[in-house]
Amino acid sequence: MSTVATRSFHDIRRALLAHEELALIDVREEDPFAQEHPLFAANIPLSKLELEVFARVPRRDTAITLYDDGEGLATLAAARLSALGYSDVALLEGGLAGWRAAGGELFRDVNVPSKAFGELVESERHTPSLAAEQVQALLDAKADVVVLDARRFDEYQTMSIPGGISVPGAELVLRVAELAPNPATQVIVNCAGRTRSIIGTQSLVNAGIPNPVAALRNGTIGWTLAGQQLAHGQQRSFAPVSDTTRASAAGRARAVADRAAVARLTRDGLAAWQAEPHRTTYLFDVRTPEEFAQGHLPASRSVPGGQLVQETDHVASVRGARIVLVDDDGVRANMSASWLSQMGWQVAVLDGLSAADFSEPGDWQAPLPEQPQVNEIDVDQLQTWLQAPGTVLLDFTTSANYVKRHIPGAHWAIRAQLPQVLEHLPVAERYVLTCGSSLLARFAAVDLQALTHTPVYVLEGGTARWIAAGLPLESGETHLAVARSDRYRRPYEGTDNPREAMQGYLDWEFGLIAQLERDGTHGFHVVR
Template identity: 50%
Template structure:
C-alpha cells in the first residue's frame, strides 16, 4: 500500500461536490471488488472494475490517461491492486479511498445495492417528476382481451424480447421509439411501453410523451416481471421488430426531436469539433454510436463505441465511468441521438449530438458490435428471470421491484446527486 496514494472520504466528498458545481473537473470512481460483492453495497457513481477485467475494459471505460481515478473496496486489497495496475498502464492520477466504502459510510455517505443504480434511480424520479402514466399487467390483459386499439412496444434489446415478451408486443429498443412508433399507430391508438421491470418502460413512455406524441401513452407497471407476478403467460421466441420509419414518419419524428433538443439545450456539433475534442488530452470525450448493434456493425465512424440509445440511458455506469466528461452521440438522422442526449443532459452529463450526414463517409469501418459492454454485462448478477423454482422466482422479482421503487428514499438523503429535468 506504500506505493499507492490515498484519499480520505472527506476529500472524495469535495471532489463530488466540485462536479455538482460544474467546476470543470472530472472523476472516475472505480469499485475493484467482484460483482457479487459490488451489488450488495457500493457508492452510487462507482464503476465496477475488478482486477481481472482491468486490461479488457479500462481503455473504453476510462479512455483518458490523465483522468483522476479513485479506487475503492471494502478492505480486501483489490483497490490497491487495481490502482497499481492502472499506474502501470499509464494512468497518472490514481488514488485509493482510505478505509474503503466503510469509511464512506462512517462519514455519512450513502451506499447503494443493485446494478445500474444511477439510471434506475433516475427512472423512478422521471416517473415522479413527469407523472408518467402506467397501466398494470391485469389492466393491459383486459385491454387486449377487449380488442382495444393499442400497440405494445418492448423497449429492451431484441435478445431480451426474443427470450420473453408480452403477447402482441413488438421489439422497439428504447432509443428507437420516437423514430419508429409513429408508423405503428393511428390517431386513436393507445401505446404501452414495456421492459423487464420499470426503468426502460418509464423512460420509453416518457420519451414519447416528451416528444409530443398526441396518443395516450402508458408504461407497463413492472414490465414482464409484473406480467408474470399477475399470473399471466409470456410468449417466447418471437422476433417481431418495429419497422424502419417511413419518410413521413421520420420527418415527424425529426420535428419532435428538435423540439426536445431546444427545450433541454441539446447542442449539435460538426466533425471538426468532434475531432478536436477527441484529440484534447485535457478532458475526456466519449463518442457513442447509439444506433442498433446491427447498424453499428455494418459501418460506423472510427473511434465510436457502440451504445444503443436505450441501453446507454439504462446503464450509464457501464458506458460512462468518468463523471464530468463530454459525451458525443451519433446516429444516422439525429433523432435517436437527440432523444438519448436529452436524457443524459437531465442526468447531469455534458451531452451533445454529432450533426447527421456522416453515414456516407468513406471512413466508415465495419466490425462486430462493441464487445466491452457485453463483457461487463456478462459478469453481472442476472436479474431474477425464470429460475427453475417458481416460488424462488416470484420472491426474487417481488424483492427486486420493492428495491427499485425505494431508490428515491436514498436519493432524498444523498446530497451528492443532482438531476435537472426539462
C-alpha cells in the first residue's frame, strides 16, 4: 500500500477535547499494552484484528490512528484495515515513544478510563465504605448484613467473600430490594479491587434505596491483605424479582438517568441515529447473556451493564461515538446509561419497547470479514499424522486456554509473532494450525504460508472438534513458542498474587485522579 498518513499527539488531543469521533488503537498484545498506553487507547492486537475490529469500530470511515512501540505492527495493521475497507487510517507519529516525547500522559493496567472514573466518583461523592476487618466483624457477629459481589459470576466463583451473593453491577438496583427486604439490613458491595465496589455502592446510593450501603474497601484484595480467608466455588446468585419490585426499581433508575441527562430514543429515533453516515452508534443490550439469548432486539449486542461500565473501551472503542442501551425492565439500561453519561459518552436509552421487539433468539455473533480459503484436515487425519514425525501443530488459542488444555504436542503461538515462532519450532514436513474453533487459525494459516514453503493445514472445527471426539489432551506450559504476552496478569484476579503486587495495584488506583488531571482529556463529570 502507499505511504500511511500520520497523526500527532496534538492531533489526537485536539480531537478528544472537541469530542470528535476517533479510534486510537494499540495493536500490541494485551500485556505490553497494559504496561503503558494513552488514556483512551483501545487495545485490538494485530493477532486478532480481523476478528474484533468490525464490532469495535463499526463505521468504515472512522478516523483510526494505530500505534505500537517500534515493533512494526502498526504498519501491518494499517494494511489489513485498508484491505477491510477502512478509509481513514493513520499511524501515530513516533508511536508510543512519540506520545511520550510530546508530553502525553501514559497509563498502566487495562480498562483505565473506567477505573480512573471510579476513583473520581469516590473522591467527589465520598462513597461509603467499610474496611475488611469491619465487614469480618459484622459477619462474625451474625449481624443483619448481606454481601453482594458486583463482578461477573465466573470471577465471583473463583474467589469471594464467604456468604457473598453474585449480583453483577447492573443488577444491583433491580435486585437489592428482594435480597435485603429489611430496610435496616446493611448492604455491602464488593469486587476484587475498587472500581466495581465503588460504582455498585454509589449506584444504590444514587437510586435512593433505604438500606445503609457500603463498599468493601479495596475488595477481595483488601480482604486478603487483612489476613482474612476467601471462599472458592460459591454458587449463590439472585432470583427473579416481582413485578412490584421491578416497577419500583425502574422508577428509581429513571430518576438517576434523568439527573445524568441521559437521552431517550424510540425505535424510530434509533433508526435515525443509525442512518447518519458519519456517526457511530453502538446498540448494547445490558441484560444478562441468558436473557439476551432468549430474545433480543435485532442488531443489538449483549454487553451486561456492569461490565460495560467497567470495560467500556473494550466494546465501544470509538471515543466520541454514541451509545444506545436496551433492557426490558427500565432499570439496567438507565443505571448503566447514567454512568456512561458521566464518563463523557453521548448515551440514550431505548424506550417504548414491547415483548415483541425482543424477537431475535440466540447468542450475539461478532461481525467478521470473509474467511480466507485454507487447506483443512479432519481430526482423524491429524491423529494419523501425529503418530509419526514431521507434523508440527500450532495452537493460536489464548495462552490461558492452552495451559488449561490442548492437543498433546501442540506448540502455543501468537499470530503476530510468527517469524519469532518459526525460530523455536522443530523442522516440519507440514504445519497444522488450530485454536478453539480454528477461526483465528484460518487467518494465521495465510500469514504462515507467506513465510514458508512448507505446506500449511488447518484443523477443521479446531480443538473443540478434537475434544468432542474424546481424544487425549494435555495441560500446562508444555510447548510455548513465544512468551505469554497475550494477556496481562491482573494483580486482583486469581488466588496466588504476591501481597506486594496487590498493594502496588491499590497504590496505583489511588494515583489515578492525579493522572487524570495531568492528562486533561477525560471529560468526566460526577452527578450529585
